[in-house]
Amino acid sequence: xxxxxxxxxxxxxxxxxxxxxxxxxxxxxxxxxxxxxxxxxxxxxxxxxxxxxxxxxxxxxxxxxxxxxxxxxxxxxxxxxxxxxxxxxxxxxxxxxxxxxxxxxxxxxxxxxxxxxxxxxxxxxxxxxxxxxxxxxxxxxxxxxxxxxxxxxxxxxxxxxxxxxxxxxxxxxxxxxxxxxxxxxxxxxxxxxxxxxxxxxxxxxxxxxxxxxxxxxxxxxxxxxxxxxxxxxxxxxxxxxxxxxxxxxxxxxxxxxxxxxxxxxxxxxxxxxxxxxxxxxxxxxxxxxxxxx
Amino acid sequence: xxxxxxxxxxxxxxxxxxxxxxxxxxxxxxxxxxxxxxxxxxxxxxxxxxxxxxxxxxxxxxxxxxxxxxxxxxxxxxxxxxxxxxxxxxxxxxxxxxxxxxxxxxxxxxxxxxxxxxxxxxxxxxxxxxxxxxxxxxxxxxxxxxxxxxxxxxxxxxxxxxxxxxxxxxxxxxxxxxxxxxxxxx
Numbered sequence: 114x115x116x117x118x119x120x121x122x123x124x125x126x127x128x129x130x131x132x133x134x135x136x137x138x139x140x141x142x143x144x145x146x147x148x149x150x151x152x153x154x155x156x157x158x159x160x161x162x163x164x165x166x167x168x169x170x171x172x173x174x175x176x177x178x179x180x181x182x183x184x185x186x187x188x189x190x191x192x193x194x195x196x197x198x199x200x201x202x203x204x205x206x207x208x209x210x211x212x213x214x215x216x217x218x219x220x221x222x223x224x225x226x227x228x229x230x231x232x233x234x235x236x237x238x239x240x241x242x243x244x245x246x247x248x249x250x251x252x253x254x255x256x257x258x259x260x261x262x263x264x265x266x267x268x269x270x271x272x273x274x275x276x277x278x279x280x281x282x283x284x285x286x287x288x289x290x291x292x293x294x295x296x297x298x299x300x301x302x303x304x305x306x307x308x309x310x311x312x313x314x315x316x317x318x319x320x321x322x323x324x325x326x327x328x329x330x331x332x333x334x335x336x337x338x339x340x341x342x343x344x345x346x347x348x349x350x351x352x353x354x355x356x357x358x359x360x361x362x363x364x365x366x367x368x369x370x371x372x373x374x375x376x377x378x379x380x381x382x383x384x385x386x387x388x389x390x391x392x393x394x395x396x397x398x399x400x401x402x403x404x405x406x
Numbered sequence: 407x408x409x410x411x412x413x414x415x416x417x418x419x420x421x422x423x424x425x426x427x428x429x430x431x432x433x434x435x436x437x438x439x440x441x442x443x444x445x446x447x448x449x450x451x452x453x454x455x456x457x458x459x460x461x462x463x464x465x466x467x468x469x470x471x472x473x474x475x476x477x478x479x480x481x482x483x484x485x486x487x488x489x490x491x492x493x494x495x496x497x498x499x500x501x502x503x504x505x506x507x508x509x510x511x512x513x514x515x516x517x518x519x520x521x522x523x524x525x526x527x528x529x530x531x532x533x534x535x536x537x538x539x540x541x542x543x544x545x546x547x548x549x550x551x552x553x554x555x556x557x558x559x560x561x562x563x564x565x566x567x568x569x570x571x572x573x574x575x576x577x578x579x580x581x582x583x584x585x586x587x588x589x590x591x592x
Contacts, residue, residue: 161521265482305482
C-alpha cells in the first residue's frame, strides 16, 4: 500500500456529484490507494472567490491545506478540478512572501505552504499506475466506445497544473484503455463546457456543451467519460436544456471515469451510483459489453 | 461602431494598477489574436479578449471595466495556455473583475449575483449549500424560472440536501470573510 494521501472531496461531492465521491473512494480502496478524510474541511471558494479577490481565494484554500499539514500529511488529492486549481493556485501565489503574509492575516491558523495538491486522476495514474489498474480488471469494458473529456482546467495552465499534456491529455484515455474500452480521439478534450454559467447564462452552456455532445456523437462514442463535477452537471443534467436550445435529441450518458473503473473492478452498484445520473449509462453499457462476446 | 478617444480617456494609472495586481506586463501583448482565436466565449463577449488587452494597454479604464466580457470569462485558461508571450491573460481578466467590483460596476449583474450568493453560502455554512445558493440567487434576481425544469430530474435522486450541513469550524471560515472585509475597507 502506498503512503496515505489526504482526501478533499469538495462541496459538490456531498451533493450534486455524490456518485463521483462514492465511486472514487471505492475504486481507490480497491486499488490500495489510501485516502484519509480531512477533518472539518471547508469550501475552497471555487470560481466565485477568485473572481472577487485573490487573497480571499487563497485564504479559503489555505485553511484546508493547513488542516492537511496538521494531519502530518504532505499531499492532498481531490476529484474536482476547480478545487484543485484553487488549492494549487494558493500554493503557487504564497511562494511570494508578501502574498503569504496577506493570506495568513486572514486565517486563524497560518499556513506554512508545505502541502502539495494533486487530482485523484493523477494519483491513480502516478501512484497506483496503469499496470496495477489493468491487472485489477475483473470485467473488461470490451466493446465500449468512450470519448474522454477532461474539461478546461484539469491540465491548464501547464506551469500551474504540472500534469499530463495541456492540449492533448491522455491520463483518462490510458486508464479507459487499460480497462479494455475503445477510446476515440476526442478533439474537444480541453474545451470549456460553459462552467458555472449554467444558472446565470444557460444559453452559454447550451452552446458550449452542445458542441461537446455533437462532437462525441459524430465520433460514434457510446458515452463521454468526465473528471469534473461541473462538466458532468452541464453535459448530463442540462442535456435536456441543451437539446431544447440547440434543436437536438441527444441521450448521451456522461459517467465519471471512476464509475467506469468501478464497473471494470466489480465494485458494488451502490458505490458506482449510475442511478444518480440523469442519463443512465447502464442500458448503453450492457449493450456494448454484451456485443463484444 | 464605438468611437474611443485614446488621448482624452487614457488613464496611465489604470495600466499600472492592472500590471501591479496581476503581476503581468501588458505591453508584452503584440496583438497576435491567439487568445481570441481559442476563447470559447467570444460569441458571448461584447469585446473580444485580445481587444480587452489592447484597451488595457491604451489605458481605457471605463470601456474595459464596463464591458460584459470580464463577467463572462470562465477562467478556462485557454488564453493563458496559448499566449506566445506567456502573459497570464485569464489572471488579467480576473483582476479587471476585481477592479470593476470596486468601482461598483457589473455589466452582467446576474453573474455577479450568482457568485456573491455562492460566497454568502460559504460564509454562512463553511461549505457551499447548493439548494440555499439557488434559492438565494433566485430571490435576489427575481428569476424564478431558473432551472425549474431540473427539479423533477434531480430531487428524486436525493442528492440535493434540503437543509445545510454546517461544518464545526464555520466560524473560522466566517472570520476569513470578516477580516477580508476589514482589510478591504481600511
